Amino acid sequence: MRVISFVNKKGGAGKSTSVCALALYWVERARKRVAVQDMELDGGSSSFVEHIGHPNLAHYEDGDTYDYVLIDTQGGASDAELAEVERSSDLVVIPLLLAPLDVAKAVETAAKLHRPERARLLLNQTRANTTAWRDRARVLDAVPVAPLESHLTRRTAYANLLVDGWSALSREALTELEALAWEVS
Ligand SMILES: Nc1ncnc2c1ncn2[C@@H]1O[C@H](COP(=O)(O)OP(=O)(O)O)[C@@H](O)[C@H]1O
Ligand SMILES: [Mg+2]
Structure with a gap:
């Protein structure tokens, strides 16, 4: 069982989108058993699990086993909540947009991690031929967590x-x- 959490103190970074997209990919394409743990009260990913109604896609239940557990955290997660999530994760993914405020929040989030070597950045909503995309190397240098290639x-x-x-x-x-x-499996 592999536990992957998606964190970023900034809302709108793509945490829930990444969780839902990967969950869908794994249950539909790879026939994996996937559980989603939504830390946001009434957050998008738990309604997604209900809405999709796939036999291999469930809300996380303690004691059950899955191939993947995807933890979707809320933007305003406290440092204590982040630490708890990090402790139970094999990998922490920080989705981020290539915009200045988003990068600042990702830096802040990454700085809270106790084991940044077990975390990866996921660039989200990228568009080629934009200034932000051309500047991404400088952006990535600012955040003390390695980027995913994808x-x-x-x-x-x-x-x-x-x-x-x-x-x-x-x-x-x-x-x-x-x-x-x-890359994350
Ligand atoms: N790669 C993407 N392409 C298009 N829309 C996206 C993408 N990633 C996120 N969004 C949209 O951006 C908004 C915020 O994304 P969301 O995953 O809810 O962020 P978070 O969970 O970090 O708050 C949502 O409306 C979502 O549909
Ligand atoms: Mg969300």
């Missing part, structure tokens, strides 16, 4: 999968998710 571009598929599930995913989105799933 990243998620901005796609309506990712926003739509919360409602439409698997059918929302285009071939390009699937290719990105496959790379991400492979």
Whole structure:
């Protein structure tokens, strides 16, 4: 069982989107058993589990075993909550957008980690040929956590999968998710 948590003190970074997209990928494509633990009261990922209704996708229950447990944290998580999540995770993923305020929050989040070597940055909503994308090396240098090689571009598929599930995913989105799933597994 591999536990992966998604943290960033900033809301809107893509924590819930990454959790739902990976969960969908693993249950549909790889036939894995996946549990989602949503730390946000009534957060998007727990409603997603209900909405999708897939036999291999569940809310996390203590004592049950799964291939993957994905922990979706809330933007305003306290330092104590983050520490607790980090303790129970094999890998901590910090999704972030390439915008100044987002980078500052990711730096703040990364600085709270006790074992940054077990964490990775996930660039989200990237768009090629933007200044931010060209400057990403400088941005990544600022955050004391190594980046994943894969990243998620901005796609309506990712926003739509919360409602439409698997059918929302285009071939390009699937290719990105496959790379991400492979890298974090
Ligand atoms: N790669 C992406 N492409 C398009 N929309 C995205 C992407 N990532 C996130 N979004 C959208 O951005 C918003 C915030 O994302 P969300 O995953 O809820 O962030 P968080 O859980 O970190 O607060 C949502 O409306 C989501 O649909
Ligand atoms: Mg969220």
